[in-house]
Amino acid sequence: MAAVRSISKVLVANRGEIARRIFRTCRTLGLGTVAVYSEADTGLLHVAEADQARLIGPPRPQESYLVIERILEAAHETGADAVHPGYGFLSENARFAEAIESSGLTWIGPTPETIGAMGDKQRAREIAVAVRVAVVPGSRRFEHDDPSGLDGAAEVLGFPLLVKASAGGGGIGMRRVDDMRSLRDVARATQSMAAKAFGDDSIFLERFIPKARHVEIQVFGFGDGNAVHLFERDCSLQRRFQKVxxxxxxxxxxxxxxxxxxxxxxxICRATRYRGAGTVEFVVDAHTFEFYFLEMNTRIQVEHPVTEMITGRDLVAMQIELAAGTLTSLEQDAINARGHAIECRLYAENPAKMFMPSPGKLERYRPPAEPGDLRVETGYREHDMVTPFYDPLLAKVIAWAPTRDAARQRMVSALAKFEVSGIRTNREFLIACLRDEAFAAGNVSTGFIDQRREQLLAAVDQ
Amino acid sequence: MATVDVKTEITGNVWKVVASVGDVLEEEAPILILESMKMEIPVSAPEKGVLMEILAKEGDVVTEGTVVARLKA
Incomplete structure (x- = not known):
């Protein structure tokens, strides 16, 4: 067990709903809160709700939420003694974790070494293989333009396949290729995108499983080789490789x-002496149920409330207490699940136009009331501007019920009551998905939205 | 020869201008690339033509329907 380090004030190096959600737990634990924000986020709720807030730069993430030095300055100026990274932005940046720790602050997350190892998809696969977990058949890594090597690797794997950026994640830097003709173009485009987005242009190829499900396991490691799981989440419903x-x-x-x-x-957690909350993602063949390791996310996940609703655990509190050295190691049989939880991501986007982003002003924005079986996580309120600088997530709605069907109906009713106008959203599209016969029957796969898009859109229009 | 306005379909931040005035563009050839909500979305020539004007520069925020370039088709 780690030495006891006291934490009294937590800076959240993030924005919007996840910053608010972390602050909520901080308040429960009696900890002070510090928000950081860009010029575009001045009026947002996460800024207003924190005990202290520091402006860290212009709207573009590269000039604010991704600038390590600005966040360190904000922490030192406000007297914060711990940093929680949330998800996205710098949450899986080993250099950031290292900078936090070496400046004497407590990093609420896994060790920089684990973040570095798991952030590199190829190294993560090697770790999985070492503990006898199957991985999707894939190629070696291609550092530079190497067309002859690529062709050979593609022949071995067969089509369709995926071209993936080694440093990518969350669906960013991943493209499907169906034939040899388009392979080189896609590889080149992925490399140049990856060089810009991640500062690493290496890519690899991976076999594409046509009818696949995306199932992930929520894990929690205690940093001493002990680890538990908090059951699975099915995240098969995706558009553009991003969860819905x-x-x-x-x-x-x-x-x-x-x-x-x-x-x-x-x-995998035991082998890496994993510390904190993490998610191990698998692709599952929908016919045979064979499963393969995809990647591990070394941070709190967007959809973590699903797990909290079925287990009654506060994952963020566990993260903070572990970092503070006050968490007692849990045994697996102390973790139980009950009922069924569903999360829908309300996005500022236009489903009819290939889910193109739709920033703008929230003329009307009234989330449904939250009784115990419903949770709404949002960073916005009525009349806020949803700017084009960040991801399109407006809100997460999470419904719980004793059975899947009851949770599904609870969600339909919650979304129907969610009043939002001024921008386009996927609210009605989500309702159409929930009401879809195949979804109701639990017949989900990662191709669900693409394959049923027309009929789902037709249901929206009715 | 008609002048064609090239409009953006979404609100976003001009990430890159990838064509130059005087270029002969095929239909669908990208003129600039917008960045919006973590997506990169090209604004392309609606038809074949010569690029006469580019009305946005890198870093500008443009709203849906803004004319960002003009073509001589």
Missing amino acids: IEESPAPGIPEDIHKRMAEAAVN
Whole structure:
């Protein structure tokens, strides 16, 4: 167990809903809160709600939320003694974690070494293989333009395949290729995008599983080789490789598969002496239920409330207490799940125009009331501007009920009551997905939205 | 020869201007690339033509429907 370090004030190096959600737990734990914000976010709720707030730069993330020095300055100026990174931005940046620790602050997250190892998709695969967890068949890494090597690797794997940026994640830097003709163009485009986005242009190829499900295991490691899982989340409903609806338990997956996936995830944590909350993502063949390790996210996940709703645990509190050295190691059998939880991501986007972003002013914005079985996480309020500088997430709505069908209906009713206008959103599209026969039957896959887009859009119009 | 306005379909930040005045552009050729909500979205020539004017520069925030370039088609 780590030495006890006191934490009294937490700076959240993030914005919007996740900053607010972390502050909420900080207040419960009696900790002070510090927000950082860009010029575009001056009036947002996360800034107003924190005990202290510091402006860290212009709207573009590269000039504010991604600038390590500005965040360190803000922490020192406000007397914060710990930093929580949230998700996205610098949350999986080993250099940031290192800078926080070496400046004497407490980093609420895994060690910089683990972040570095898991952030590199190829090294992460090697770690999984070392503990006998299957990975999707893939190629070696291509550092520079190497067309002959690429062609050969593609022939071995067969089409369709995915071109992936080694440093990518969250669906960014990933493209499907169906034939040899388009391989080189896609590889070149992915490399140049990756060089710009991640400062690393290396890519690799991976076999694409046509009917796949995306199932992930929430894990928590205690940093001493002990780790537990907090069950799975099915995140199969995606558009542009980004999640839209998540739920737990994963419908229709046999119990022994759940169990084996959870064991695999825990083994990865034990092997790396993982510290804190993490998510091990798997791609599951929807027909055979064979599962393969995809990647591990070394941070709190956007969809973590799904797990909190079924387990009654506060994952952010666990993260903070572990960093403070006050968390007692948990045994697996102390963690139980009950009922079913579904999360929908309300995005500022236009489903009819290929989910193009739709920034603008929230003329009307009234989330539904939150009784115990419903949770709404948002960073916005009525009349706020949703700017084009950040991701399109407006709100996460999470519904719980004793059964999947009841949770699904609870969600439909919550979304129907969510009043939002002034910009385009996917609210009605989400309702159409929830009402879709295949979804209701639990027949989900990562191709669900693409394949049923027309009929889902038609249902929106009715 | 008609003048064609090139309009943006979304609100975003001009990330890169990838064509130059005087270029002969094929239909669908990108003129500039917008960055909006973590997506890069090209603004392309609606038809074949010569690029006469570029009305936005890198770093500008443009709203949906803004004329960002003109073509001689």
